[in-house]
Every structure is written in C-alpha cells, then in structure tokens.
Amino acid sequence: MKTLSNARVSELFESYFGTAPVGTVKAPGRVNLIGEHTDYNGGFVLPAAINYHTYIAFALRGDRQLRLVAYNFDNESVVVDLDAVQVHDTNASWSNYVRGVVQEMRKQGFKLAGGDLYIAGDLHSGAGLSSSASLEMALIRALTSLSQEQIEPTQAALMGQAAENNFVGCNCGIMDQLISARGQEHAALLIDCQDLSTRAVPVPADWEILIVHSGVKRGLVDSEYNQRRQQCEQAAAFFGQPSLRGVELAQLLAAEAELDELSFRRARHVLTENQRTLDAAKALAEGNLASLVKVMVESHASMRDDFNITVPAIDTLVNILAVAGEGKAGARMTGGGFGGCVVAVAPAAVIPRLAAAVEAHYQDQTGCIPTLIRAKASAGAFA
Template sequence: MMSELISRTRTAFESAFGAAPAIVVQAPGRVNLIGEHTDYNDGFVLPCAIDYRTVIAARERDDRTVRIIAADYAGAVDEFSLDQPLERVATPMWANYVRGVIDELLKRGLPLKGMDMAVSGDVPQGAGLSSSASLSVAVASLFATLPGLEQLSPIDLALIAQASENNFVGTQCGNMDQIISAAGIEGNALMIDCRSLQTQPVPIPAGAAIMILHSHVERGLVDSEYNTRRKQCEAAASHFGVKALRDVDLPLLEQRGGELDPVVLRRARHIVTENARVLAAADALGQGNLPRMGELMQASHVSMRDDFEITVPLIDQLVDIVKNVIGTAGGVRMTGGGFGGCVVALVPEALVAPVQAAVAEQYRGPKGQQSTIYVCRAAAGAGEVAA
C-alpha cells in the first residue's frame, strides 16, 4: 500500500517539476483505542499509528520559494516565499496546514530553505483518523531533514505540528494526534501522558486485528461541540482549583461533584473515569488480555454516550452490531472527537470476516451507505523513506 502511494507521489513530483525528488517522507494517520477528550485535560491516551499515510516527495531549491503540488486535488498548487509573512488562505484549505508548520519553524529561527513538494495521502478524510495531523507532521518531518534541524526530536516535531494547527489553522486540538503520528512504533499502541509527554509502547497482541468502521455520519457539529466540551472541562478543573481534570480522582469527584452544574459534572466524570480506563487498558493490552480490553472499551463508549454525550444513534448502532459478533473476545467503541466518524474494534483475526458480514448486512449510513471498513495494523511513526 505504501509503495503505491510513494510511487504516485514521486510521479506527481516528476510531472510537476521535471526531475526526480531527492527525499520522500511519510507520516501516518492514527486511531485512538481508548482515551477520548482526555488529551486537552492533561490526561492519558492510548492511540496507535495506522498504515494509512501522507507522503511528501521533495527537493530543496536554491532560492527561498516553497511550491507545493497537491496530487490528490488535481495538481492544485500553493506557492509562497519564506521571506514574506505567511498568511492563511481561504482556498485551498490544505495549504494552511503546510503554511502553518513552516510558520512555526520560522518563528523558532530555524534555518529553512526553499522546497519543491508533491503531497499525496490515503488517510481517509472526514473519518476522524487525523489526516490533518498526518499532513502537518509530514511537513515538519520533511523540513527536519535540512541541515541545522537535526536536534528536533519526534516529540518536538509533534508539538510544532500541534502549534501550527492551534495558532495558524485555528483548530484548538490537543497533542495526541501529532505525537502518535510522529512517534508511533510498529506493532504497538502508544500510551501517552499528555502532560509530561512521556510515551510507553504497548504491544498489540499477536492475532489481534484493528478494525476501523466508518459510519458515514458527517461530523458536522464537532468543532462547536468540541469547544463547548473543552470549556466545560476547564470550568470543572477551575472549580476544584487544579490545572486540569487530570488532577481530579473519582473519590474527590464523588465527594464534591454536587457542587458542579449537573452537565459539567457529567463531563468531568467522563474525563476522570476515562483516564483511569486508559491506565487499565495499557495493562490489559500489554498482557494480551483482549476480554479485559473489551470491557474497558465498552465502558468508555457508554461514558462517551451518556456523560460526554458525543455519540449519535447510528454510531451506537454500529457499536452494537460489532459487539453482538465479538462478544467478550474483543472490544469496540466510538473513536475520535464524536458526532459521527468512526468506530474502532480490536478483535481476534478470526472474527474479522464475521464482523464485516454482519455490518454489511445490518448497517446503513444516513444516505443508505454501507460502512467502509479498514483493517489496519499498528504502523511506525513519521520519517524518511527511500526516495
């Protein structure tokens, strides 16, 4: 799959610029196994990078011009100078993710050079699998190959990519998506402490498949509702006099939760219990205990549905269909920001086909579509690949 994507990106570069690229980099999308909306609460998450990626083929220029060809958008072009202030553009929107990363690198005084770039990817868009972070991290990884940028670690690149989305694109995302894209380890999920930025590899058990099932419910409310949830979490943390809900445990919440607005209490309860579930899930997955992982994923979904209120009926239905097939042998939950998007399931490989059959028979999206199903493996994070 990646070889085809690399070939397509190389071809686009050669067609646009009349020469072969000197460097090719990739950065993966991600799926979050458990730990939803905990990242911006300084908590814990357990995502893995997936084998769907953004690939950039590039060559340094002798001047200070950056020229980008988007192979997936009919060769759309963005061009600008590193010597001029970078500004957001109304169209094409993808250009802002590239400009934003370069803007952050320039702010840090790093020695950038002009670049010709062709970009292509196969991370499904609009599915909550973080195609935007994949693009941002790929751009950061490309420029990190320049002389004088060797000191940038994968976490540094992730934080640059996050800052670009926060400051330039205007998306107030946490740091999970960028960290897993930059620092993922093949065959492993990564437990991330979103406060300390420490990461711990957690092996995906042999014989377990990662299934991502797209509901085709468009995530139309996610930005406004995301910001509302974030403010509610901040209000709860402020009430308890702590920096973030990471610092509140369940006994404290149960003792003093009655002081909170009832809706804010439910939001806080999701975050507090979800953090505990992530820690338990890392232990269960590390021991290869899929039944226990399944229990935790189910509890996570119920919490997202009832306390955080970010699922929708078709997502709940999709989870139920998968759960009825896998029983206690694995786990399934909504993944991503909510209000549509995807469901993630961790299932024994022998149950992949039965799940696919049941979903094909029983599920239809808002326009009568079948679910699009991706069977993934845990992939390595961003880096250079053979040009």
C-alpha cells in the same frame, strides 16, 4: 482509496517536475483506541499510528521558495515564500497547513531551504484519521531534510500543533501530532498529556484494528467541544485544580451534591476514562482480550451517557460490532463525537466476521453507508 508508496510518489514527482526527487518521507494517520476528551484535561490517551500515510517527495531548489503540488487535489499547485509573512490562502485551503508549519519553524529559528515538494496521501478523506497532523509531520521531515537541520520528534509534534492552533485556527490537542511523529510499529502509544511522556504498548501479533466510518458527518463539533471543555474546567476549578488530572474520583463522587449535574457527569467521564485507558494499556500488553473488551464497552457507554457525544447511528454500529464479536471484539466510538468513526480491536480471525455484520445490517438499520478500513499499528514519521 488506492494504497500509495514511497516509490509511487517518487514516480509522480518525476512525472510532474521532469526530474527525480532527492528523497521521500511519509507520516502516518492515527486512530485512538481509548481515551476520549481526556487530552485537554491532562489525562491519558492510547492511540496507534496506522498504515495509511501522507507522502512527500522532494528536491532542492536554488531560491527561497517552496513549490508544492497536491496529488489529492488534482495536482493543484501553490508557491510559498519562506521569508514572507504567511497569509491564509482561501483558494487552496490545504496549503494553510504548510504555511502554518513554515511560520512556526521560522519563528523557532529554523533556516529552511527552498524546494519542490509533491504531496500525496492514502488516508481516507473525512474519516477522522488525522490527515492534517500526518501532513504536518511529513512536511516537517521533508523541510528539515532539505535544509539538513535536526529536530526532535516531540518538538516536531508541538510545532505541528502550534501551526493548527495559531495559523489554521483549530484548537486541537497534542495527541494527533505526537502519535504521527512517535508511533511505533506493532504498538499503541500510551501518552500522558500532562507531561507528554510516552510508552509503547505492544499489540498482540494476531490482533488487528478495524475502523468503520459511520457515514455520519460530524456536526456541532466546535460549539459542543468548547462547551464540554468549559464544563470540565468548571469542575476542575471547583476543586481548585487547573485541570481534572488533579482530581481523584473519590473526591468527585463525594462532591456530587455540590456540583451541577452536567459538570459532575462530564468530570466523571474524564476521570473514569483515564483509569480505563490505563487498564486498556495493561490489557493490551498482556494480551488480555476480555479485559480490553470490557473497558472499551464501558468507554462507549460513558461517552454516550455521561459525556453525551455519541449519536444513534454510532450506537447502532457499536452494537452490531459487539454482537458479531461474541465477546471477542472491543468496540467504541473514537474521536470527538457526533458522528465520525468507530474502532474495533479483535483477533485477526474475527475481523472478517465484524466486517460482514456491518455490511449486512448497518445500512438497513440506519440508512447510513459505512466505510470499512482494516488497519495495523505502524511506525511514526520520526521512528
């Protein structure tokens, strides 16, 4: 997909509406380096905002309507009345994220103002890079710019999450919106999902991120996700805790014989993944490649063996990257599981070798067609 820019989206706005926009905003997608299925357990995650974005060019209108145009949907347009009760649009499903955000902002007392908005993105479709959170954060920035109202980044993230939970119908955690809002250039963000505190973790200047979409469409995500969540909650309840964050690994290991096997293994993944995420943040900050590679390898094995969310093609892809990296590349599945993407972190000089190995071997071994996305840690929408 061709990379966009503020200037290009301004041109697209002017071409469509016949006048120049008054402003342009953007919000990034993200990749999670480590910390999978820990967010809803009150744990730690280590995502990075990436240099692919949703852009919105905008201009003020004199009425209480938003006129929205979506570049990625053949310039499909919708009108949203700011003062109306928002209802789902089955014909333009992308607009439901807009409607959900408007509903939450109005609910929380934002006055908002009418405007023409041109929306365009260069996030790879279906790659699991959180285009929905990117759209929500860009939209909140555009709407507050139009109405000249102020919003704090974490408040914006919570509002985007609420829009998905309450209107779109996706029971997502806070990670995607928070990293899109608060990401920092050249750094990952260590997020404590219990209190929403964040800490920037610098990525060494000569390291790069390679995202590889496996070509496997994610399946059974909702039912399997809900099942994993329930198993984690059962394990936490056994220890009298609201979430697994309140359970120590030593406690869990001591109670192995009393817990059912699946609940034990699910909890073991979460508790060890929390520690791996903290270890990864330390390794990243210190530029300790060997330590980062080790915890990423262990993370993937835990997702495969304890959480059972990988698939054979993903395991093959991770192995190809690990072999090609020769100890200088960390690789693991990223995201909810059952398909989707793998993320690799390595010195920039190693990345071409990883990409070449994927192109040479992956399709032959799996029959799946990969998509390679080179990425850098980038600034968030409110940075």
